[in-house]
Amino acid sequence: MAAKIPRLAIMGHPNAGKSSVVATLTENDRVAIDKRAGTTTESDVYPVIIDGRTVIEFIDTPGFQNPNAILEWFQTNEEQRDLARAFVNVHRVNPLFAHDCALLEPVAEGAGIILVVDGSKRIKEKDRVEIELLRLTARPRMAILNNLTNQNRYMTQWQDALSKAFNSVREFNAHRATYAERIKLLNALKSIDQRWEHLLEDAIDAFEMDWERRTDQAAITILELLREALSYRVSRTVKDSKLVFQSGRDRVKAEIMAEFEDGLRRLEIAAQEQIRTHFRHNVWNVASDSILGQDLLSDEVGQALGLSRRQLALVGMAAGAASGVTIDLATAGQSLGTGALFGAAVGGVLGMVGGKVLAKFNIERAHGTHRFTIGPVSNPRFPFVLLDRSILYSARAMNWAHGRQAAEEDAPDKVPDRVIRRQSFSEELSAQEQRELARFFSNARHGRESEREDVCREIIKNVLRGVSLSEIDSRGNL
Numbered sequence: 001m002a003a004k005i006p007r008l009a010i011m012g013h014p015n016a017g018k019s020s021v022v023a024t025l026t027e028n029d030r031v032a033i034d035k036r037a038g039t040t041t042e043s044d045v046y047p048v049i050i051d052g053r054t055v056i057e058f059i060d061t062p063g064f065q066n067p068n069a070i071l072e073w074f075q076t077n078e079e080q081r082d083l084a085r086a087f088v089n090v091h092r093v094n095p096l097f098a099h100d101c102a103l104l105e106p107v108a109e110g111a112g113i114i115l116v117v118d119g120s121k122r123i124k125e126k127d128r129v130e131i132e133l134l135r136l137t138a139r140p141r142m143a144i145l146n147n148l149t150n151q152n153r154y155m156t157q158w159q160d161a162l163s164k165a166f167n168s169v170r171e172f173n174a175h176r177a178t179y180a181e182r183i184k185l186l187n188a189l190k191s192i193d194q195r196w197e198h199l200l201e202d203a204i205d206a207f208e209m210d211w212e213r214r215t216d217q218a219a220i221t222i223l224e225l226l227r228e229a230l231s232y233r234v235s236r237t238v239k240d241s242k243l244v245f246q247s248g249r250d251r252v253k254a255e256i257m258a259e260f261e262d263g264l265r266r267l268e269i270a271a272q273e274q275i276r277t278h279f280r281h282n283v284w285n286v287a288s289d290s291i292l293g294q295d296l297l298s299d300e301v302g303q304a305l306g307l308s309r310r311q312l313a314l315v316g317m318a319a320g321a322a323s324g325v326t327i328d329l330a331t332a333g334q335s336l337g338t339g340a341l342f343g344a345a346v347g348g349v350l351g352m353v354g355g356k357v358l359a360k361f362n363i364e365r366a367h368g369t370h371r372f373t374i375g376p377v378s379n380p381r382f383p384f385v386l387l388d389r390s391i392l393y394s395a396r397a398m399n400w401a402h403g404r405q406a407a408e409e410d411a412p413d414k415v416p417d418r419v420i421r422r423q424s425f426s427e428e429l430s431a432q433e434q435r436e437l438a439r440f441f442s443n444a445r446h447g448r449e450s451e452r453e454d455v456c457r458e459i460i461k462n463v464l465r466g467v468s469l470s471e472i473d474s475r476g477n478l
């Protein structure tokens, strides 16, 4: 019985990457994938559900075990109208054919076919057998060249062999495919069966709207993170008796500083988890040499991200002049009222971003106590660094194929993991956009609502749209 929504059975050799293709297309990184052949032993349906509605279904199947036997049966029964169904009907009770029946079952029930082949290997006789038997099913069918080892030598041969037997042949790399490439594949599926055209258009529309919504959610998450991080403070009241010696004061300050920094780190991690959830990632593997793997408050991160000194100064002056608000961008952090603390107790490195202090201490005295408060962040670079890192993280979440799971590979990354960029994301913004953000940062520091917050959200959203759709070169640069 033909299903109301497009259903596609993913078929091919054991270990061709079928489950990886399913995982990537359905954005499900919990599909079982393994380097050993024979991982998938039963067919499993993976629906794509958007707004509670299933828009397309992919069926992961085990690999072919004896395609020769199936092909032989097909060839001797060619007069049958529906070979897949006839085969399953005849062999269902025969345990010797249990595997083949499990494999052909979804096709027997009307699913279209996506054949996955490893285009980096030479075509063998067995492949030709599979290609021919799938042709004989007469189902709408597409072939996917999943280039497992980046070996292009045999690609033309594959194209030739496949194009004779399939309605469409496409290259699709389960480990590298981006959102844009997934959409392209869905578009190509339209051509393999006209009856699906409208349904697939609906599905693609749903995908695109969902992506737009997720991009929006990510922008909101980033804006919220910036607001929380910039208004964050830590206070502690300490009895005067504990502060008699300078060492006691230094220790208290160092503890509060550490708590403050940890708080900022935790805010970032919480936001990252949200972003990861927006893009449905559960398995995560950030390379240790990635900017994302390093401490938010480290020199490396501070140097790699954020605005240059010059841009920062311009933004600070312009934002102050334009809004009538005195923004402490240019001068903040230079007033090292707590120089002794940073020099002696904390080692002069912690709490610095771009060579400037992260936040200032405020000390109030009353009734035999000192009340220490640190925050909000006064460092002018910090918000831009945090923004850039959030965008970097989002770019990775958006572009990391689910089928790749946590695989470690030597092949160049298509996701910005080890970004080698001439400019950071925030440096690429227009001066006007930088000023809008600077104003938002300044308001956040003072706990004020920003009137033009939606403008900032749109700025961030635009950057995210760019990193999601842009072609990424082979060095992994956006």
Ligand SMILES: Nc1nc2c(ncn2[C@@H]2O[C@H](COP(=O)(O)OP(=O)(O)OP(=O)(O)O)[C@@H](O)[C@H]2O)c(=O)[nH]1
Pocket: 013, 014, 015, 016, 017, 018, 019, 020, 021, 032, 033, 034, 035, 036, 037, 038, 039, 040, 041, 061, 062, 063, 146, 147, 148, 149, 173, 174, 175, 176, 407, 409
């Ligand atoms: N480098 C690379 N490896 C891939 C790609 N696609 C799949 N693999 C790897 O190939 C191996 C097999 O992938 P699976 O998706 O489990 O293959 P399968 O066809 O479902 O295998 P069975 O279920 O055993 O038939 C895994 O180690 C994958 O990580 C790819 O595009 N690039």
Ligand SMILES: [Mg+2]
Pocket: 018, 019, 020, 032, 033, 039, 040, 060, 061, 062
């Ligand atoms: Mg599998």
